[in-house]
Amino acid sequence: MDKIMILKLVSIMIFILLLTQFSLMIYMVISKHQLNKREERKEKLKAKIVPFLDQYIRNNEPIQTRLLNDNVAKKEIIEESLNQYLRIFNMDDTIDRIYALAEEVLRDRYATLLKSRKWSDRMNALYFIEDFKITSLKDEVFAGIPKNAPVSLDEELKQRLRTLASIQDKRVLGLIRRLNKASVIFLKEILRRLDQAYIEELISSGSDLPVPLHLALLSVISEKKGMENIPFVENSLEHDEEEVRIQSLKALLSIGYFPNPDRLSHFLHSDIWAERMTAAKIAGRFKLSRFKKDLVVLVESDKEWWVQFAASEALSKFTDGDVILSYLYENSERQNVKEITNHWISLGGS
Amino acid sequence: METLSLILNWVAITIVAYFFVIITIYSMFFLLALKKIWKEKDIDPHEPIEDTIESVDTYPLSIIVPAYNEEIGIVPTVRSLLSIYYPEYEIIVVDDGSKDETSKRMIDHFDMVESSRAIRNHVVTKEIVGICQSTTVPHVFLVKKENGGKADALNCGINVSKYPYFCAMDADSIIERYALLKTMKPIMDSDGNVIVTGGTIRVANGCKIHRGSIEQVSPPKNPFAIMQVIDYLRAFLIGRISMTRFNWLLIISGAFGIFQKEWVIKAGGYRTTTVGEDMELVVRLHRLLKESKSKERIEYIADPVCWTEVPTTARVLRKQRKRWHQGLTETIFYHRKMLFRPKYKGVGMVSLPYYVLIEWLGPVIELLGYVLLVAGLLFGVIHLEVALLMFAVAFFYGTLFSISAVLLEEWGYKRYPKPWHLIKLFLWSFTETFWYRPLTVLWRVEGIISAIRRKHDWGDMKRKGVSSG
Numbered sequence: 001m002d003k004i005m006i007l008k009l010v011s012i013m014i015f016i017l018l019l020t021q022f023s024l025m026i027y028m029v030i031s032k033h034q035l036n037k038r039e040e041r042k043e044k045l046k047a048k049i050v051p052f053l054d055q056y057i058r059n060n061e062p063i064q065t066r067l068l069n070d071n072v073a074k075k076e077i078i079e080e081s082l083n084q085y086l087r088i089f090n091m092d093d094t095i096d097r098i099y100a101l102a103e104e105v106l107r108d109r110y111a112t113l114l115k116s117r118k119w120s121d122r123m124n125a126l127y128f129i130e131d132f133k134i135t136s137l138k139d140e141v142f143a144g145i146p147k148n149a150p151v152s153l154d155e156e157l158k159q160r161l162r163t164l165a166s167i168q169d170k171r172v173l174g175l176i177r178r179l180n181k182a183s184v185i186f187l188k189e190i191l192r193r194l195d196q197a198y199i200e201e202l203i204s205s206g207s208d209l210p211v212p213l214h215l216a217l218l219s220v221i222s223e224k225k226g227m228e229n230i231p232f233v234e235n236s237l238e239h240d241e242e243e244v245r246i247q248s249l250k251a252l253l254s255i256g257y258f259p260n261p262d263r264l265s266h267f268l269h270s271d272i273w274a275e276r277m278t279a280a281k282i283a284g285r286f287k288l289s290r291f292k293k294d295l296v297v298l299v300e301s302d303k304e305w306w307v308q309f310a311a312s313e314a315l316s317k318f319t320d321g322d323v324i325l326s327y328l329y330e331n332s333e334r335q336n337v338k339e340i341t342n343h344w345i346s347l348g349g350s
Numbered sequence: 351m352e353t354l355s356l357i358l359n360w361v362a363i364t365i366v367a368y369f370f371v372i373i374t375i376y377s378m379f380f381l382l383a384l385k386k387i388w389k390e391k392d393i394d395p396h397e398p399i400e401d402t403i404e405s406v407d408t409y410p411l412s413i414i415v416p417a418y419n420e421e422i423g424i425v426p427t428v429r430s431l432l433s434i435y436y437p438e439y440e441i442i443v444v445d446d447g448s449k450d451e452t453s454k455r456m457i458d459h460f461d462m463v464e465s466s467r468a469i470r471n472h473v474v475t476k477e478i479v480g481i482c483q484s485t486t487v488p489h490v491f492l493v494k495k496e497n498g499g500k501a502d503a504l505n506c507g508i509n510v511s512k513y514p515y516f517c518a519m520d521a522d523s524i525i526e527r528y529a530l531l532k533t534m535k536p537i538m539d540s541d542g543n544v545i546v547t548g549g550t551i552r553v554a555n556g557c558k559i560h561r562g563s564i565e566q567v568s569p570p571k572n573p574f575a576i577m578q579v580i581d582y583l584r585a586f587l588i589g590r591i592s593m594t595r596f597n598w599l600l601i602i603s604g605a606f607g608i609f610q611k612e613w614v615i616k617a618g619g620y621r622t623t624t625v626g627e628d629m630e631l632v633v634r635l636h637r638l639l640k641e642s643k644s645k646e647r648i649e650y651i652a653d654p655v656c657w658t659e660v661p662t663t664a665r666v667l668r669k670q671r672k673r674w675h676q677g678l679t680e681t682i683f684y685h686r687k688m689l690f691r692p693k694y695k696g697v698g699m700v701s702l703p704y705y706v707l708i709e710w711l712g713p714v715i716e717l718l719g720y721v722l723l724v725a726g727l728l729f730g731v732i733h734l735e736v737a738l739l740m741f742a743v744a745f746f747y748g749t750l751f752s753i754s755a756v757l758l759e760e761w762g763y764k765r766y767p768k769p770w771h772l773i774k775l776f777l778w779s780f781t782e783t784f785w786y787r788p789l790t791v792l793w794r795v796e797g798i799i800s801a802i803r804r805k806h807d808w809g810d811m812k813r814k815g816v817s818s819g
Contacts, residue, residue: 006735006738006739007735007738010735010738010739010741010742013742013746014742014745014746017745017746017749017750021749021750021753021776021780024753024757025753025772025773025776028756028757028760028772028776029769029772029773031760032760032768032769032772033769035764036767036768036769118392119389119390120389120390120391120392120393121392123393123394123397123398124392124393124394124397127394127397127398127400128397131397183538183539183540183541184541185407185538185539185541186539186541188407189401189405189407223406305470309468336468336470339468339469340468342466342468343466343467343468346466
């Protein structure tokens with residue numbers, strides 16, 4: 001290749017690069033300008049629409065939904081505004097009005113978006129169907145779940161299940177029972193959305209619950225602090241899986257009811273440190289003085305820092321806890337025992 | 351003379367070929383990043399994290415802020431951290447033996463008193479002088495310790511922290527209010543199988559800041575700062591997005607990352623003998639994961655943003671870039687046995703070699719190219735067409751990916767609100783090849799030399815305080 005050829009090649013290369021880049025710049029700048037203009041127009045439109053929405057939401061004054069139906073920008077404004085109202089209001093009748101308006105004005109938009117090829121369109125539709133409880137779209141939401149699913153959980157499938165749970169579609173119960181690999185956190189998100197009747201149905205459906213679902217159920221029961229599921233929690237104390245037993249102990253600790261304190265001794269001497277730690281917390285929470293000696297042993301000699309810490313905290317709950325902790329502080333030769341007991345002494349007891 | 355000229359011309363052509371390889375790799379990275387950003391670009395920013403804002407399941411978090419001579423920035427940083435949306439967290443400022451009033455400012459501003467908090471000695475550190483707790487905001491703590499460097503301060507923070515996850519944050523950064531929730535979400539979604547996550551670092555210079563949060567985003571006026579805006583966009587939006595897809599990510603920025611404490615302790619904490627402690631820890635975690643045949647992942651998420659003040663003078667930028675490249679050199683040296691070992695899968699076979707051959711060696715080759723170009727033209731030892739080809743490749747390489755990164759930012763995130771912001775970033779990108787790139791290349795090569803001579807320091811960037819704007 002001679003010099004002139006190379007010079008030409010290099011010049012063309014640089015020219016194409018510059019041209020492409022300047023074209024991209026011009027395209028971006030024009031797009032940005034148009035986007036900003038669109039946002040400005042939307043803001044102006046919003047200023048016109050929101051007073052009507054406000055009157056309808058706050059005072060139930062009739063609103064001509066026909067006026068709100070005619071373009072995408074208006075629907076976006078209604079979507080944003082209703083979503084904001086949902087964050088502010090918590091009165092039933094106001095929320096019902098928000099749901100009703102969303103159903104009337106936004107339903108078709110979401111039905112279309114659910115069929116979109118763009119992932120973000122479908123996801124946004126699922127989020128808002130959930131927020132506005134558009135129950136009439138449950139079949140459309142369910143239709144997106146593969147028939148043999150759920151085997152693996154991608155973001156969209158998860159959101160479909162969340163949305164179905166939020167609009168109380170019973171089919172979600174069958175789906176989550178088949179989710180062996182779902183995370184406990186995700187299953188809790190589903191269970192929290194479901195009515196209590198569905199939770200009862202899951203509990204009574206048999207003892208062969210998948211472990212993650214069992215853990216999620218125990219967790220949700222402990223959050224609700226209801227006494228009605230105590231027998232289920234108590235039975236779970238004998239489960240083969242240690243995680244289930246530990247979660248049952250935590251649930252009882254949270255509910256604040258331990259039906260048979262004698263069973264605690266077994267857990268205070270367990271080989272599993274998390275069981276010892278939770279049992280120590282229970283002994284302190286219910287001030288079970290018969291276990292004080294066990295707690296002292298745990299503070300003095302347990303290999304696990306967290307168990308020592310929990311046992312020390314438990315002792316601090318007793319009326320004579322400070323005296324016991326001070327004794328341990330003064331007489332122990334282990335540095336961590338001194339630090340932990342000092343921590344709880346300085347915080348003050350019961 | 352003719353033989354020398356022939357050799358030099360071949361060297362020059364080899365350099366050009368090397369840069370064609372890099373351009374190809376970066377193009378693949380760009381396409382991968384584009385695919386991801388395109389998919390997620392219109393998703394509602396708040397809906398995916400709505401559940402986590404008040405959920406009891408959101409893992410509680412200890413935010414560790416190592417500080418050395420940060421008297422100007424420390425209080426605004428902590429105040430900014432107090433305004434984030436996160437259900438349960440504690441802030442631990444670790445004063446690494448500052449010579450200024452870092453501790454005093456914290457104690458005075460947050461009404462702090464001595465605390466007898468129990469500490470676990472997971473990692474050996476320099477001695478703690480005292481721990482204070484705020485009486486007005488009880489989840490704010492100050493740990494005063496003997497000077498031991500940033501890594502030692504972070505290790506100390508790990509020992510003091512009480513929650514199972516910690517976030518390492520620089521003392522002069524501002525985190526967006528939802529950023530920690532967004533960064534924690536992949537960890538929660540994976541049920542703990544993601545053990546480290548990091549977000550994006552962006553340049554705060556030029557932005558309007560009010561009460562510890564970014565009120566208006568705008569590119570800086572200072573040429574060094576504006577080039578770093580582009581630099582950061584390129585590194586995060588092209589490099590890290592594509593690396594994370596295959597679990598090949600080797601860096602989570604020291605300025606903003608969430609770590610599962612248990613794994614960091616298993617790995618032995620931050621290494622105190624390197625200036626690149628953030629990268630070194632991530633590589634060590636990968637090594638540990640692969641050696642223990644664990645399936646856990648390390649992920650980068652582009653959306654959560656932490657804004658940081660960047661150097662505005664050549665002197666400070668030079669120090670920073672030297673330190674970064676020294677850190678890279680040290681990390682590669684410590685973990686050289688992972689290179690090309692199938693046992694370490696993608697990390698050993700692809701990402702670490704990539705860091706050695708492209709990120710580490712790149713500046714050396716590029717510097718050689720610049721020297722050849724100038725010397726060759728001055729003394730006529732390389733052909734004009736070869737020189738031109740080299741210049742074209744350098745220009746192509748320098749601007750193409752910078753501009754692509756600006757494009758990705760605008761398509762995906764639209765953080766810069768005005769059209770002229772984009773024009774400014776675009777136009778500055780074109781100048782990169784002529785001044786910024788040669789300078790940073792030179793400083794990075796100096797970093798390699800420093801690694802050989804093993805110089806350590808915290809870096810002495812003159813802070814103006816990001817919240818003073």
